[in-house]
Amino acid sequence: MADVKKHDTPMCDELKSGPWPSFVDDIEQKGLQGKQACLDLLGQLELSYVHKETHWKHGGIVGVFGYGGGVIGRYSDAPEQFPAVAHFHTIRVNQPASKFYNSAFLRKLCDMWDHRGSGMTNLHGSTGDMVLLGTTTDQLEPVFYDLTHQMSVDLGGSGSNLRTPSCCVGRARCEWSCLDTQAICYDLTQTYQDELHRPAFPYKFKFKVSGCPNDCVAAIARSCCSIIGTWKDDIRIDQEAVKAYIGGELKPNAGAHSDRDWGAFDIQKEVIDLCPTKCMWMEGDELKIDNRECTRCMHCINVMPEALRPGTDTGATILVGAKAPILEGAQMSTLAIPFIRMEPPFDEFKEFVDKIWDWWMEEGKNRERFGELIQRQSLQEFIRRAELKPIPQMVKEPRSNPYVFWSEDEVEGGWKRDIKAFRARHAA
Amino acid sequence: MDLKEIREKLQEDWGDLPSFDISEVVSKPYDPKLGEELYDPKKPMANRITDIGPPYFEQFFPEVIKKNYGKWKSHEIMEPGIIKYTSETGDVVYVVRCGSPRLITTDTIREICDIADKYCDGYMRWTTRNNIEFHVETEDQLRALLDDLKGRKFPGGSYKFPVGGTGASVTNIVHTQGWVHCHTPATDASGVVKAVMDDLFEYFGSHKLPAQVRIALACCLNMCGAVHCSDIAILGVHRKPPFVEDDRITGVCEIPLAVAACPLGAIKPATVEIDGKKIKTVRVNEKRCMFCGNCYTMCPAMPLADMDGDGIAILVGGKISNRVSAPKFSKLVIPYIPNEPPRWPSTVKVIRKILETYASDANKYERLGEWAERIGWERFFEKCDIPFTDKSIDDYRLAYDTYHTTTQFKWSVHTDNL
Numbered sequence: 001m002a003d004v005k006k007h008d009t010p011m012c013d014e015l016k017s018g019p020w021p022s023f024v025d026d027i028e029q030k031g032l033q034g035k036q037a038c039l040d041l042l043g044q045l046e047l048s049y050v051h052k053e054t055h056w057k058h059g060g061i062v063g064v065f066g067y068g069g070g071v072i073g074r075y076s077d078a079p080e081q082f083p084a085v086a087h088f089h090t091i092r093v094n095q096p097a098s099k100f101y102n103s104a105f106l107r108k109l110c111d112m113w114d115h116r117g118s119g120m121t122n123l124h125g126s127t128g129d130m131v132l133l134g135t136t137t138d139q140l141e142p143v144f145y146d147l148t149h150q151m152s153v154d155l156g157g158s159g160s161n162l163r164t165p166s167c168c169v170g171r172a173r174c175e176w177s178c179l180d181t182q183a184i185c186y187d188l189t190q191t192y193q194d195e196l197h198r199p200a201f202p203y204k205f206k207f208k209v210s211g212c213p214n215d216c217v218a219a220i221a222r223s224c225c226s227i228i229g230t231w232k233d234d235i236r237i238d239q240e241a242v243k244a245y246i247g248g249e250l251k252p253n254a255g256a257h258s259d260r261d262w263g264a265f266d267i268q269k270e271v272i273d274l275c276p277t278k279c280m281w282m283e284g285d286e287l288k289i290d291n292r293e294c295t296r297c298m299h300c301i302n303v304m305p306e307a308l309r310p311g312t313d314t315g316a317t318i319l320v321g322a323k324a325p326i327l328e329g330a331q332m333s334t335l336a337i338p339f340i341r342m343e344p345p346f347d348e349f350k351e352f353v354d355k356i357w358d359w360w361m362e363e364g365k366n367r368e369r370f371g372e373l374i375q376r377q378s379l380q381e382f383i384r385r386a387e388l389k390p391i392p393q394m395v396k397e398p399r400s401n402p403y404v405f406w407s408e409d410e411v412e413g414g415w416k417r418d419i420k421a422f423r424a425r426h427a428a
Numbered sequence: 429m430d431l432k433e434i435r436e437k438l439q440e441d442w443g444d445l446p447s448f449d450i451s452e453v454v455s456k457p458y459d460p461k462l463g464e465e466l467y468d469p470k471k472p473m474a475n476r477i478t479d480i481g482p483p484y485f486e487q488f489f490p491e492v493i494k495k496n497y498g499k500w501k502s503h504e505i506m507e508p509g510i511i512k513y514t515s516e517t518g519d520v521v522y523v524v525r526c527g528s529p530r531l532i533t534t535d536t537i538r539e540i541c542d543i544a545d546k547y548c549d550g551y552m553r554w555t556t557r558n559n560i561e562f563h564v565e566t567e568d569q570l571r572a573l574l575d576d577l578k579g580r581k582f583p584g585g586s587y588k589f590p591v592g593g594t595g596a597s598v599t600n601i602v603h604t605q606g607w608v609h610c611h612t613p614a615t616d617a618s619g620v621v622k623a624v625m626d627d628l629f630e631y632f633g634s635h636k637l638p639a640q641v642r643i644a645l646a647c648c649l650n651m652c653g654a655v656h657c658s659d660i661a662i663l664g665v666h667r668k669p670p671f672v673e674d675d676r677i678t679g680v681c682e683i684p685l686a687v688a689a690c691p692l693g694a695i696k697p698a699t700v701e702i703d704g705k706k707i708k709t710v711r712v713n714e715k716r717c718m719f720c721g722n723c724y725t726m727c728p729a730m731p732l733a734d735m736d737g738d739g740i741a742i743l744v745g746g747k748i749s750n751r752v753s754a755p756k757f758s759k760l761v762i763p764y765i766p767n768e769p770p771r772w773p774s775t776v777k778v779i780r781k782i783l784e785t786y787a788s789d790a791n792k793y794e795r796l797g798e799w800a801e802r803i804g805w806e807r808f809f810e811k812c813d814i815p816f817t818d819k820s821i822d823d824y825r826l827a828y829d830t831y832h833t834t835t836q837f838k839w840s841v842h843t844d845n846l
Contacts, residue, residue, distance in 0.1 A: 011770040015619055016584025018626030023529040023618045025582035030533040038533065041608070048607035048616065049769035052735035056611040058728035065472040074609065090609070094481060099554040100488035103541035104454050106552075110534035110541075111458035119534045123554055126602065126652050133531075133609055141472075142463030148477035149466060150458060152450035164482075168556070172485075172493050173513060173521070175500040182485040183434045190442050193479035213750035217556050220755050221657040221748050253793075255505040256595030259635040262792045274752055274793060299752045299793070306502045324651035326722055327691040329825045332657070332755055343429070344437035366688075 004036045007043030011050070030119050037118035037134055040082035047078060062089055062137050064144040068199040070155030071140055087136040088118070091143055092129035092156035094189065097182035098169050099124065105151070112146045127206070128166030128217075129156035154193075160203050160367075162195040167209035168216040176301065177211025178229030178314035179342055184209045187346055201357075202364035202373075212310065213298050219322075219333070224370040225353065226319040226333040227342070233311035234291040235300070241307035242267075242287045253303050271300050315341045318349070320356065320382070321371025331371045334379065335394050336386065352386060359385035380405070431486055431497045438484075448484045490551040490563045492521045508633050509591035510570070522570045523561050526577060526589035527600050527625070527632060530558040531608060531618050539580070539588070547573045557600045557642075559593050592633035596640055598783070599632065601625060603645035604653045606664075612721055613647035614664030614738040615767050621645055623771040624662070624779055631783070638790040638799070641783060642747070649720050657746035659796040660779055661758040668737035669717040670730035674700050674709045681727035683708055689726040692716050718824070740765045740775050744782060744808075745797030756797045761809070763819035778814070785812045806840040816842060 006028075015024045024042065031038030044055050060073030072090040079086035093109075109130070113119060118134030125131040135143060147153050156164035165188050168174070170181030188207055189196065195205075208219035211229040219226035244250045245265055251258065252265045267287070272280045279293035280300060287307070289300075301308045318340060319333030340349060356370070359382070364373050374382045383390050392398075408415045429437070439448060446453070466475040486494065496515035503513045511523045540560060544552040547569055553561040564570050580588040593599035601624065604610065606617030624643065631637060644655035647664040655661035677683070687695045687710060694716035698709050710730075712723075723730045732738075742765070746758030761782075765774045782796075789811060790799035800808040809816045822830045837843075 012619075013584075014770045015622050016582065016586065018585075018622070019587055019590065019629045020622055020625035020632075021527060021529045021588055021590065022582050022584055022586040022622065023531045024622075025584045025586060026529070026533050026536050027531075029583065030535050033535070045607055045616075045619075049619070052738065052767045052769065053733040054607050054611060054613050056607075056609065058611045058724070058731075065476070066478060074611070088609070096483045096488050097485040100485060100490075100493070101552055101554075102488050103544050103550040103552070105450070105483070105488070106537055106541050108454055108458050110537050111460075114534050115458070115460045116463070121532055121534065121537065122530050122605075123528070123532055123537070124530070124558065126604065126654060128556075141467045141469070145463040145466045145475070145477075146458075148480060149475075150453060150456070150462060151483075152446045152453045152480060153483055154478075154480045166556070169553075171498040171500070172489060173500060173523070175502055175513075180429060180434055180498075183438060186482070186485060187438060187441070190445065190447075190481045193481055197479065215748050215750065215755075218654060218657065218748045220750075222654040251504070253595070254503055254511075255507075255635070256640075257635055257792060258505070258507070258595070260596075270792065276752055297750050297752055302751060303793070305504075309501075324646075324649075324654055324656055326650055326720060330651075330656040330757055332757070344434065345441055366685075 004031060004034060004039055006031065006039050007046060009042050009046040012042050012046050027120065035114075035119050036084040037088070038120065040084040041088075041118070041120065041134070044076060044078060044082045044085060047081070056088075060089075062140060064140055064155070067155060067197045069158040069161040069197060072158055074134075085118070085134065088134040089137065089140065091117075091132040091135065091140070092125060092127075092158055092164065093132060093147060094154050094156040094164050095124060095128050095130050095166070097167050097185040097189075098172060099128070100172070108151060112143070112150065116143050116146065125156075127156070127163050129164050155197065157196045157204075160199040160201045161197065161205075162192050162201070163204050163206045164196065165189050165207040165209065166217055168211050170209075170211045174211060175305070176214065176298070176310055178231050178310055179209065179211045179227070179316055181209045181211045181229070183344060184227060184342055184346065187344060191350065200361070202360060203367045203369050205357075205360075205370060213296055214302070220319055221322050221332055222324070223322055223333065224320060225356075226322060227316045227349075228319065229314060230296055230317045230339065231311035231314045232339060233313040235289055235294065235311060236309040237287060237289070238307050239286050242304065243285055245304050245307055246285070250304075250306050254305050271303050274299055315339050316349075318352070321369075321374045323369045323371045328372050328375060331375070333371075334374065336382070336388060338391065338393050355386050356382070429498070431494060435484075435486060445480055447481055449487065450483045451487065488551065490521075490549060492519055492563065492565055495519065496521075505594045505635070508597060508635055509594055510574075511594060520565065522564050522567070524564070524570070524573055524577070524591060525555070525593050526560045526562070526591055527593060528558050528560050528589075529618060529622065530600075530603065536588070543573070543576065543589075547576070557593070557602050559600050560589065590629070590632060595635040596637040597631055597633070597635055598628045598637070598641045598643060601643045601645055601662075602653050602655075604647045606647040610647060612650060612724060614666045614721075614733065615647050615740050616769060617645055617647045617653075619770055620662060620740070620772050620775060623773075623776050627776045627780055628783065637783075637787050639793050639795050641786075641796060643779070650725070655743070656757055657748050657755055658758050659744065659746065660782060661743040661746065662775065662779070663741045663743060664738065665741045665764065666719040666721055666732040666734070666738055667764065668732060668734045669712050669714040669719070670721075670723050670732045672710055672712060673729040674707060675702055677709045677727065677729040678707060680729050683710060686710055686723055686727040686730065689722045691720065691722065692718060695723060735767070739767050740772070742775075742778060742782075745800045747795050747797055752793070753795075753798055758797075759800075759805075760820055761812075761814055763817060782812050782814075804838045804840075806838050806842055810840045810842070
């Protein structure tokens with residue numbers, strides 16, 4: 001055993017048993033091989049289990065020269081007991097789009113992090129970054145130099161910056177993707193490096209890219225600008241495969257329900273009746289779809305992947321304004337652009353981004369998310385500032401109150417009126 | 429477009445960035461001295477490389493992925509955790525999905541690299557929900573990989589790489605840092621996740637549920653884990669108003685920012701006398717506090733954490749996918765469960781109860797929220813044996829949208845005594 005001090009951690013130790021991978025075992029093993037920070041981290045966690053309160057201090061602004069994000073300061077409030085985690089800063093490293101790696105890259109990153117940090121990571125943070133957990137202030141610049149010079153990788157976003165964009169697996173491995181998600185993610189990340197590293201926004205801003213409406217990166221729930229793949233033409237149908245599903249030769253939903261007997265596949269009950277717009281029917285043994293009525297929910301395609309595929313005239317639906325509850329309550333993204341082509345260099349999309357950022361940077365209050373600005377100033381104002389055309393697809397239903405903010409130029413004759421002329425018609 | 433066209437188009441704009449080919453840089457062994465050699469604190473701009481962004485994705489794609497980019501035709505989940513993708517070219521790739529606690533050491537990453545080197549030409553991938561994916565091209569490689577993964581365990585007996593998380597399963601819990609690394613949590617993250625996943629392990633490696641169940645944990649209302657659209661959300665909550673450290677506040681925060689941080693206007697500026705000196709501070713209208721913690725985010729002299737006040741709320745019925753019904757928010761059904769480290773038995777028990785009630789009652793393909801809406805929320809509380817309290821009635825912004833304005837309701841345990 002290396003020369004390290006293991007703390008007494010009876011409660012943490014209880015999390016070594018059970019089948020799910022034990023983070024406690026992983027961290028302890030690493031500690032016993034010579035990383036005191038790992039053992040101190042477990043010691044401090046044990047103290048939190050006793051007190052039922054965190055032992056990390058609030059804040060601490062640290063960073064690398066010229067960047068206003070990517071590093072989050074963290075200090076223990078029990079540094080005498082746990083000196084190896086007294087400073088325990090986080091470094092966000094910008095992940096490659098959709099998180100494919102090779103071992104050469106990761107091994108070198110591990111060598112760097114063992115040398116300069118605790119050896120602890122999150123793969124990955126919620127935003128998508130590779131998160132290196134735990135180093136001291138004096139190591140921050142050397143880590144940054146190592147990352148840029150020896151790994152050719154940059155930091156991710158934090159604070160009131162553009163946050164690191166992320167995307168689903170896309171066309172790399174999914175037959176449903178209507179977008180080159182990695183290309184979009186990479187290009188946006190490179191285009192907006194300045195916004196990502198140097199805080200100039202009222203608050204954080206997030207892009208997320210999903211290739212289809214299944215939305216595997218949860219773009220609609222957690223990005224200020226959600227880019228979600230869709231198609232304009234007809235769902236592609238292989239009628240032979242439809243018959244194979246009906247005949248039981250193919251497993252519905254690609255085998256997703258294999259451990260329970262749900263009975264024989266019933267296309268009427270499992271597909272046609274569940275279609276939200278009821279735009280499908282059988283004619284003899286052929287499946288028919290009224291594509292004009294389809295809202296592309298993906299259910300039929302998910303159930304019969306061998307038989308149905310999205311169309312080939314593809315692009316993105318853009319929705320805006322999602323966020324978690326703090327402060328004005330949770331929001332999902334609202335439909336802004338029903339369809340836009342997404343091919344490099346994505347100029348049309350970037351013009352839209354410029355317009356909405358101009359509005360937000362001009363009008364947004366300190367720590368006001370983009371979705372909250374839309375709430376405060378209205379969807380109409382968003383539509384005006386983004387120079388979009390209002391369409392019924394933007395709302396679930398028309399308003400039920402009559403309080404319309406007409407502007408003067410919309411009303412015949414304007415608002416300047418002659419009270420004398422009015423009184424000439426109507427005695428007071 | 430194929431990968432070559434995409435790269436050429438992107439290189440028209442970004443061709444001078446090192447990120448398109450990092451193989452030469454990465455092939456050199458790590459030099460532990462280079463950082464200090466290149467960085468000079470007296471000349472901070474010297475040798476500084478900035479704004480290079482992430483490495484270009486294509487160089488991390490396995491060959492079969494590169495070759496079949498945009499050509500995938502269909503997929504089949506062969507068994508839980510194993511997906512076979514078929515390309516228009518006739519190529520196939522088998523993907524093995526493994527759970528991970530997300531909080532992992534460099535030694536575990538190296539072990540993942542060892543596996544990737546042995547079976548997958550050195551390539552691997554992570555999913556949005558912190559699963560690890562290995563790609564192989566033959567059934568023989570697949571079986572060898574699965575045998576290998578099964579045998580890898582930590583000293584305490586837990587699996588290092590459990591296979592599952594596909595189809596109608598409980599896949600990995602997305603979660604936050606908790607007491608392991610965060611300054612604002614109301615509960616732990618990794619410990620709760622470990623306890624819940626140990627209990628639901630059978631559902632990770634099987635396809636027994638009516639549809640997929642997405643569980644997420646956020647250790648405070650900031651929701652770094654974005655749990656607000658999850659089938660089952662575990663949320664850390666505070667229940668005591670913030671302290672105000674009068675003797676410290678002016679030194680560590682700007683009072684107007686602390687006042688502005690409160691969405692309910694419950695924080696007002698105040699002046700107090702300490703040792704004969706007048707000091708500017710704030711006072712909290714405690715009856716108005718909804719324990720969001722935003723004041724503490726802005727002001728370190730207003731901590732909320734409390735061993736008796738903090739705990740877990742459970743929200744259910746959210747979803748992300750647009751499948752069948754539109755995406756939905758999760759709804760608060762249990763306002764508070766005490767923190768019970770290290771294994772949070774009350775939280776674990778109630779999640780199992782909700783999951784199994786759903787599993788036995790919902791239709792095939794029906795997500796938890798769709799099921800609750802179909803049977804009615806009164807029936808949801810009845811069937812799950814969860815007491816309904818006024819805490820589940822919204823009284824924040826847009827609360828009216830959630831009120832029931834119809835005579836259509838179901839008789840349930842809540843009305844049987846009338």
